[in-house]
Amino acid sequence: MRQHSQPFGLTAIALVLMLCWAQAAFAEDKLRIYTVNYPLAYFAERIAGDLAEVSFPAPVDLDPAFWTPDAETIAAYQGADLILLNGADYAKWTAKASLPRSRTVDTSRAFRHAYIRTSDAVSHSHGPGGEHSHGGVAFTTWMDLDQAAQQAEAIAQAVTRRQPDAEAQIEGNLQSLQRELRQLDARITAITRTDPSRPLLASHPVYQYLARRYGLNLRSVMWEPEEVPSESQWSELEGMLKTHPAKWMIWEGEPAEKTVERLRALGVETAVFRPCANRPSTGDFLAVMTENARSLQRVFGQESTGP
Amino acid sequence: MIDSLYVAWRYLSFNWGRSLTLIACVTLIALLPLSLEQLLDESERQLLARAESTPLVVGAKGSSLDLVMNSLYFGDTVPELLSMAAVDRVADTDLALPIPLYVRFKARGFPIVGTNLDYFDFRGLTIAEGRNLALLGECVLGAGVAEALQLGPGDTLLSSPETLFDLAGVYPLKMRVAGVLAPTHGADDVAVFVDLKTTWVIQGLVHGHQDLTAVTDPTLVMARSDGSVTATAKLAQYTEITPENLDSFHFHGSPADYPITAIIALPHDDKAAALLRGRYVGTDAADGLQQVVVPGSVIEGLLATIFRIKNVLDAVILVVGMATVLALILVFALSLRLRQGELQTIFKLGCGRATIARLLGAEILIILAASAVLTALLLVGVAQVDAALVRALFIR
Amino acid sequence: MIDIRGLQFAYPGSGFRLDIPSFRMQVGEKLAVIGPSGSGKTTLLNLVSGILTPGRGAVRVADTDIASLSDAGRRAFRIRQIGFVFQDFELLDYLDVLDNILHPYRITGALRLERTVRDRARQLAEGLGVGDKLRRHPGQLSQGEKQRVAICRALLPSPRLLLADEATGNLDPRNKGRILDLLFDSVDAHGATLLAVTHDHELLPRFDRVVDFAEFQADIRPDAQPGAAA
Numbered sequence: 001m002r003q004h005s006q007p008f009g010l011t012a013i014a015l016v017l018m019l020c021w022a023q024a025a026f027a028e029d030k031l032r033i034y035t036v037n038y039p040l041a042y043f044a045e046r047i048a049g050d051l052a053e054v055s056f057p058a059p060v061d062l063d064p065a066f067w068t069p070d071a072e073t074i075a076a077y078q079g080a081d082l083i084l085l086n087g088a089d090y091a092k093w094t095a096k097a098s099l100p101r102s103r104t105v106d107t108s109r110a111f112r113h114a115y116i117r118t119s120d121a122v123s124h125s126h127g128p129g130g131e132h133s134h135g136g137v138a139f140t141t142w143m144d145l146d147q148a149a150q151q152a153e154a155i156a157q158a159v160t161r162r163q164p165d166a167e168a169q170i171e172g173n174l175q176s177l178q179r180e181l182r183q184l185d186a187r188i189t190a191i192t193r194t195d196p197s198r199p200l201l202a203s204h205p206v207y208q209y210l211a212r213r214y215g216l217n218l219r220s221v222m223w224e225p226e227e228v229p230s231e232s233q234w235s236e237l238e239g240m241l242k243t244h245p246a247k248w249m250i251w252e253g254e255p256a257e258k259t260v261e262r263l264r265a266l267g268v269e270t271a272v273f274r275p276c277a278n279r280p281s282t283g284d285f286l287a288v289m290t291e292n293a294r295s296l297q298r299v300f301g302q303e304s305t306g307p
Numbered sequence: 308m309i310d311s312l313y314v315a316w317r318y319l320s321f322n323w324g325r326s327l328t329l330i331a332c333v334t335l336i337a338l339l340p341l342s343l344e345q346l347l348d349e350s351e352r353q354l355l356a357r358a359e360s361t362p363l364v365v366g367a368k369g370s371s372l373d374l375v376m377n378s379l380y381f382g383d384t385v386p387e388l389l390s391m392a393a394v395d396r397v398a399d400t401d402l403a404l405p406i407p408l409y410v411r412f413k414a415r416g417f418p419i420v421g422t423n424l425d426y427f428d429f430r431g432l433t434i435a436e437g438r439n440l441a442l443l444g445e446c447v448l449g450a451g452v453a454e455a456l457q458l459g460p461g462d463t464l465l466s467s468p469e470t471l472f473d474l475a476g477v478y479p480l481k482m483r484v485a486g487v488l489a490p491t492h493g494a495d496d497v498a499v500f501v502d503l504k505t506t507w508v509i510q511g512l513v514h515g516h517q518d519l520t521a522v523t524d525p526t527l528v529m530a531r532s533d534g535s536v537t538a539t540a541k542l543a544q545y546t547e548i549t550p551e552n553l554d555s556f557h558f559h560g561s562p563a564d565y566p567i568t569a570i571i572a573l574p575h576d577d578k579a580a581a582l583l584r585g586r587y588v589g590t591d592a593a594d595g596l597q598q599v600v601v602p603g604s605v606i607e608g609l610l611a612t613i614f615r616i617k618n619v620l621d622a623v624i625l626v627v628g629m630a631t632v633l634a635l636i637l638v639f640a641l642s643l644r645l646r647q648g649e650l651q652t653i654f655k656l657g658c659g660r661a662t663i664a665r666l667l668g669a670e671i672l673i674i675l676a677a678s679a680v681l682t683a684l685l686l687v688g689v690a691q692v693d694a695a696l697v698r699a700l701f702i703r
Numbered sequence: 704m705i706d707i708r709g710l711q712f713a714y715p716g717s718g719f720r721l722d723i724p725s726f727r728m729q730v731g732e733k734l735a736v737i738g739p740s741g742s743g744k745t746t747l748l749n750l751v752s753g754i755l756t757p758g759r760g761a762v763r764v765a766d767t768d769i770a771s772l773s774d775a776g777r778r779a780f781r782i783r784q785i786g787f788v789f790q791d792f793e794l795l796d797y798l799d800v801l802d803n804i805l806h807p808y809r810i811t812g813a814l815r816l817e818r819t820v821r822d823r824a825r826q827l828a829e830g831l832g833v834g835d836k837l838r839r840h841p842g843q844l845s846q847g848e849k850q851r852v853a854i855c856r857a858l859l860p861s862p863r864l865l866l867a868d869e870a871t872g873n874l875d876p877r878n879k880g881r882i883l884d885l886l887f888d889s890v891d892a893h894g895a896t897l898l899a900v901t902h903d904h905e906l907l908p909r910f911d912r913v914v915d916f917a918e919f920q921a922d923i924r925p926d927a928q929p930g931a932a933a
Contacts, residue, residue, distance in 0.1 A: 068554070071485075074441040078424060096553060098440040098502040100424035102404050310809035310816065314798070321797030321840075652793040655754060657782025658810040659775060666810070 031162055034080040036091040037064045037277050039142040040107060042285035043152040044084060046177045048159050051166055055080070056279070064277050065139060068093045082158055086151075088115050090139040105158040107151040108141045115141075116208045140206045140275055144213035145185035145289070149178045184289055188214055191296050200299065201240070201249040201268065206275050219244050225253040234262070241266065248299040271295040308665070315669035325642070326674065332635060333678035334685070336628045340621060341682065342689045347617055349693040350701055351610060354380070357493055358606035362580060363599050365389070365397060365405075365570040365587070371600045372609065378408050378569035379602055380494045380702045381418035385411050385568060392563040393597060394570055400586065402579035403572040409506040410568050414466045414482070417452045420498045421506030421567075429573060432495055436460055437486030440502050443513075443556060444548025445485040451496035453487040460486055463547075464499065466509050480509045481547040492694065494702075507565055508548065508556070515548065515556035572599070613701070643667070704730045704864060704896040705751060710760035712750060721746055723760070726914075730863075733887065733897045735907055738916030744900040747916075748866045751898065752785045753777035765863050779813040786857030786895070788886070790869035792849040794841040794856075801837040804828060804855045814860055827855045831885055847878040851885065858889055865890055867899035871906065879903060 031052035035041040041056040048054065057073055058064045069077070074097050077083055083099055085091065087108030106112075118136035142148040156174040160167050192214040205220040221237060223229050229237070249263060250273040260270050273295050274280070276288040283291075319326040357379055366374040367387035376382035397405035406429060409421035426432075427439065437460030440447055446464060448456075458464060462484045482501065490496055507513040548556060558565075574580035587599040643650075650663060689696075707726040713719065721743040728734055736744050749755040750762055753769045756777075762769045765784055769777060794803045802809075804824045808816040828834045831851040833844075841849055850870065857865060870886065871879040883906055890897045899910070907913050 071438070071441045075438060078439065078441070092554075095558070096443040096504065096556060098424050098442075098445075100428065101398075101406075102425045102428070314802075314806075314809055317802060318797045648793070649795055652789070652795075653806070653810050655752075655787060656807050656810065657778045657785075657813070659778050662810055 031082060031159065032080045033082045033084060033159075034077045035084040036086055036094065037142075038279045039148065039276060039285055040084045040086060040151065040155065041279075043148075043155050043177060044159075047152060047156050047170060047173045048163075049169070049173055051163050051169070052082075052159065058278060060279055060281075062278070065090055066092065069097075074098075081162060084155060084158070086139060086141060087112065088139040088141050089137045090141075105154060107154040108147065110150055110154060111141075111147055114147075116212065118205065118208070138205075138208035140277070141209055143207060143275060144209035145181050145188070146213060147209060149181045149185075152177055152181065180286055184286065184293060185213075188293050188296060191293065191300050191302060192216060194300055194302070198300065199244045199246040201237075201244070201246040203249060203251045203255065206252060207250065207273070210273075217244075218250075219246075223255075223259075225251055225255045228256050228258055238266065241268075250295070250299065269299075271299050308669075311662070311665045311669040312673065314666055315673055319670060319673055325638075329635065329638065329674050330677045330681060332631055333674060334681045336624075336631050337678060337682045338685055339624050340628075341686060343617060343620060343624075345686060345689055346693055346696060347613065349690075350613065350697045353493060353694065353697050354606045354701065355603070355610060358602035361571055361602045362574055363403065363572040363583065364602055365393060365572055365597060365599045366568070368596055368598050371598065371605050374569055374598075374600060375602045375605045376702055377410050378571065380698075381410050381420060381498050382702045383418075388566040388568060389570065389597065390563060391565045391567060394567070395563065397570055397572055397583070400583060402583045403574040406571040406573065407503055407567045408569045408571065409503055409566065412466055412506060412509050414446075414464050414499050415456060416467075417449075417455075417497055417499050419446075419466060419506060419509070420500050421503040422500065423503055426500075426571070429571065430491070430495055432491065433489045434486045435489040437484070440485055440500070442548070442550075443502065443504055443508065443553060444480065444482055445501070445505070446482040447486045447488060447500040448484055449488050449496040449498045449500070450490035452499055453484075458484050458487075460484055479546060480505070483548075494698075497698070503567070507558075510566075512560070512565060513556060513558050515552050609701070639671075704728045704732065704765060705898070706761075706763040707751075708761050710750065710757050710762065712746065712755065712757045714746075719743070721750075723747070728896060728898065730896055731891075731894060733890065733909075733911045734899070735910040735913045736898065736900045736916060737902070737904070737907070737913060742916040744916055745868055748868055748898070748900060751864070752787070752866060753781050778811065782807055782811050782813050783860055784863050786860065786862035786865045788850070788853050788857050788865065788867040788870045790872040792841075792846075792853045792873070794849055794852060796841050799838050799840050800828065800833060800844070800852050801825075803841065803852055804859055806856060807860055820859070824855065824859055827858055828852075831855055831889070846874055847882060850874060850878075850882050854882075854886060854889060858893060858895075861893060861895075863895055865895050865897045867897065867901075869900055869902060871901065871903055879906065883909060 030050070031048060033044050033048065033052045033054045035044060035054065035056045037058075038056060041054050044052065044054045055076070056064075057069065057076065058067045077097075077099060081103060083104045085094060085104060085106050087106040089095070108115075116138040118138050142151060152174060156170050160170050163170070196215040197217050200216055200218045202218050202220040203223040203225065205222065207216070207218055207220070210216065211218040219240060221229075221233065221240070223233065246268060248271055249268050250271050252273070252275055254272055255263075255270055263270055273292045274288050276285055276292075280288050358375065361379055364374060364378050366378070367389050369387045373382070373384045374386045377384060377386050391407065394405045394407045397403055404425065406422060406425045408426075410418055411421075412419040420426075424439065434447070435450065436453075437447075448458060448464075453459060456464070464482050464484060466480045466482065468479055482499075482505065488495065488500075504513060572583060574583055584599050584601075587597055653663065705726065705728040707723055710721065710723040710726070712721040719741070726747075736747065738744055746755065750757055751764060751769075753762075753764075753772065754777075756770050760770075764780075767780060767784075769780065772780060795806065798806060801821075801824060804827065805816060805821065808814045808820060814820075825834065825837070828837060831854060833848055833851050833855070836844065836848065841852070844852065850873075865886075867886065871882055874882055886897065886899075887909065889895075901907075
C-alpha cells in the first residue's frame with residue numbers, strides 16, 4: 001500500500017506547486033483592478049473574467065463609503081492598472097488621497113447630471129467665503145439597476161481600452177450582465193408599479209435612487225439595524241406616520257427584535273432590502289438583489305411567485 | 308627633451324610670479340569661451356530636453372514664456388490662473404490625458420508643485436526613499452531639496468506664507484515628507500511635490516476644523532440658524548493634517564472652480580494633438596481665455612535669443628583674446644631680451660641655436676600645458692555648478 | 704696644445720683687425736695674456752674656442768683644426784674640450800649650484816648626463832669648497848663662492864683647455880689669490896692647459912708665461928721669457 005501512495009503523493013504535491021506557479025505567472029499578465037465598493041467589484045469580475053484580478057480590500061463589516069484605508073492600502077490602489085470609482089462623492093477617502101487620474105474611472109460620470117442632491121446636510125460658513133453646503137449627494141447609485149447597467153458599461157469600456165484584443169469577450173460578458181440587470185430591473189418595476197403611491201418607510205437614507213427609479217413613496221429616518229431607537233426617534237417616527245401612514249419599513253439589515261416588535265405594534269412590518277455595498281456573507285450581488293426583489297414583493301402584498 | 312623640460316621647469320618655478328601670471332592669462336582666455344559654450348550646452352540640455360518631452364501645455368491667455376517657465380521649470384512668475392473646469396474640458400475631448408499643475412507656493416525657498424500621480428509616471432520619476440504621495444498633507448521631495456534641507460521620510464516641512472501680512476489668506480501648512488525622489492538632474496530635483504488638493508489646503512480653500520454642528524463652546528459660534536452655522540474667527544484652522552483630523556478636511560465651493568496654473572496635456576497621438584490645439588484657437592468666451600502652447604517652440608525661441616547674445620559675447624572674447632595673445636607675445640619677447648646674457652653664456656659654452664629654441668619652446672610648452680590642465684579643472688568645476696547657474700540665470 | 708699660424712680676423716663693419724702670425728701653447732702650460740682694452744684678447748679666446756672663425760689662417764687646438772669644423776662640430780668640440788671661466792661668473796640665477804655645474808650636460812647632445820657625472824660634480828664641488836651649498840641659488844652665494852661654482856662647471860666635462868676671461872676681475876684682493884690657486888691646482892690635477900686673460904698684474908708672476916698683446920708682431924714662442932720681448 002505504502003509503495004503506491006508515496007509516488008502518488010509526490011506527484012500530487014508537484015502538480016499543486018506547478019499550478020500555483022502557473023497561476024502566479026499567469027496572474028502577472030492579468031489586469032489589476034481595484035474598486036471602492038462591492039457592486040463595482042462584482043461587475044468587474046463578471047465583465048473582465050479571467051482577464052483581470054479584481055480587488056476590493058475594505059473590511060467586510062465596514063460601510064465602504066466611510067472607510068479610510070491606510071497608506072499601504074492606498075499604495076496598493078496606486079499600483080493598480082485600473083481603479084474603479086463609484087462617483088457621486090462615494091468613498092470620501094478618494095477625495096483626500098492621491099490616485100493617478102489616468103488609471104481612474106468614474107463609473108457614473110455618464111449620468112452625473114442625474115445625481116440626487118440631499119438637503120439634510122447642515123451647511124456652515126466662516127471666513128470670507130460665505131455660506132456653503134457640504135454638497136450632500138446621494139451615492140448609492142447602483143440601487144437604480146438601470147444606472148447599475150450604465151456603470152457596468154463604463155467598466156467594460158475601460159477594460160476594453162486596456163485589453164483591446166479581448167473586446168469581443170468583454171462585450172459578451174457585458175451583455176450577459178446587463179441582461180440579468182435589466183431583467184431584475186423589469187421585475188422590480190413590475191412589482192412596484194402596482195401601487196406607486198403606497199407610503200413606505202426606510203430606516204436609513206440610502207434608497208434615494210431606488211425610490212426615484214421605481215417610483216416609491218419613501219420617507220427615511222436615520223436608524224441603524226443593530227441599535228434600538230431612542231424615544232425621541234420613536235416619537236419622530238410616530239409623527240411621520242400621521243402624515244405618511246406606511247405599513248412597511250425597509251431596512252439595510254435585520255433590525256433588532258425589540259425594534260421589530262415595537263414597529264409591529266405601530267402597524268409597521270419590516271422588510272430587508274440590502275444595499276449590498278460590501279461583500280455579502282453568502283451569494284453575490286445579483287443573488288442579493290434578487291432576494292431584495294422578493295422582499296419588495298412581500299411589501300407590495302404579492303406572494304413570491306418566481307425564484 | 309627631458310633636459311630642456313627640466314631646465315624650463317626650473318626657470319618657470321624660479322620666476323613663479325611671472326609664470327603664474329602667464330598661466331592665469333592663458334587659462335582665462337581659453338576658459339571664457341569654453342565655459343560659455345558649456346553653459347550654453349547645459350542650458351540647451353536642461354531647457355530644451357525637458358520642453359521637447361512635454362507635448363502641450365494649456366494655460367490662461369498671457370505670456371507663453373511665463374507659462375512654460377512656471378509649469379516646466381517651476382519659475383517664480385505665476386501665470387494667470389485656470390480652474391479645474393479646464394481640466395475636465397481637456398479630459399472630455401478624449402484627445403489627451405490632462406495633468407493639472409498648481410505651482411504658486413514655496414517651502415523654504417523651493418517651489419511647491421501641486422499635481423497628481425500621473426505627473427510622476429509622465430516624467431519617469433521614481434521614489435528613492437520612502438513612498439509616493441498617498442494622503443492629503445503629504446509631500447514628496449526632489450533629490451536636491453532633500454539634500455539641501457537634510458530631510459527624509461517622516462520629517463516635516465512648512466510651507467511659506469505668500470505675503471508677510473496676509474493674515475486672512477495663505478497660511479503655513481506643516482507637510483509630512485512621505486518620500487524622496489531619485490535624482491533627475493533637472494527641475495524636478497529642486498521641487499516639493501504635493502497632491503493638488505494639498506495646495507488648495509495651503510491656499511485655504513480646503514480646510515479642516517471641529518464639526519460646527521457638534522460644537523458646544525459658544526464663543527466659537529457666531530450665529531446658528533436652521534440650515535447654517537457661522538463660526539467666529541476664534542475657530543482654530545488646523546495647520547497640519549494628521550490621520551486624526553483628516554476626516555474633518557473638506558472642500559468649500561465647487562471643485563470645478565478651484566484654481567490651477569497650467570495643464571500638461573498628453574495627447575494620445577499626433578492627430579489628437581493637432582485636434583486639441585485646434586480647439587483652443589477661437590474667439591468665443593471660453594476659448595478666448597485659454598491658450599495651448601508647444602513648449603518646445605517657446606524654448607527654441609528663448610534659446611535663439613541666448614545664442615544671439617552668445618555670438619556677441621564670443622566676438623568680444625575673440626578681440627580680448629587677440630589682445631591678450633599680443634600682450635603675451637610682447638612679454639615673452641621682452642623677457643627674452645632680458646635673458647640675452649644667459650643665452651650668450653650658454654651659446655659660448657657650446658649650446659646650438661636649435662637647443663636654445665628647444666629650451667624656450669619647452670617653457671612655452673609647460674605654460675600651455677599648465678593652462679590646459681587648469682582650464683580643464685575649472686571646466687570640471689563649472690560643470691558642477693552649471694545646472695544651478697542655468698537655473699539662476701534663465702529660469703525666472 | 705694650441706697652434707695658431709697666420710691668423711687674420713676682422714669684425715665685419717668695424718675697423719678692428721687681429722693679426723697673429725704665430726701663437727703656440729704647450730700642454731699643461733699656464734699662459735697669461737695681457738694688453739690694453741680693445742686689443743683683441745677676448746677675440747683670441749673666441750677664436751681658440753671656435754666661437755669665431757678666422758678670415759685667414761689656421762687654428763689648431765688639441766690637434767684639431769677648429770676652423771675647418773662645421774658649426775655643430777665646433778660646438779661639440781667646444782663643450783667637450785674647452786672650459787670657460789668668465790669675469791661675471793655667468794651662472795644661471797634660476798638653477799641651484801648643482802644644476803649650474805651640470806648645466807653643460809643639459810644643453811647639448813654631445814655630453815650625456817649620467818650618474819657618474821653627478822657623482823663627479825659633487826666631488827668637484829667638495830674639492831673646491833662648495834660641497835655643502837649644492838642646493839643654494841647663486842643669489843645666496845658670495846662672489847668667491849660663485850666663481851668656484853663656475854670653475855666646477857668649467858672642469859666637469861674634463862676639458863683639455865681652460866679659458867679664463869678676467870676670472871679674478873670681480874673678486875676682492877683676498878679672494879683673487881685664492882681663486883687663482885684653486886684654478887692652478889684644478890688645472891694641474893686634470894692635466895689641462897690654462898689660457899687666462901687678465902688685468903691683474905700682481906698675479907702675473909704665478910703664470911708660466913705672459914704674452915703682451917701690444918707686441919704682437921713678434922714671434923710668440925714657448926721659450927720666450929716674460930717681458931723679454933722689447
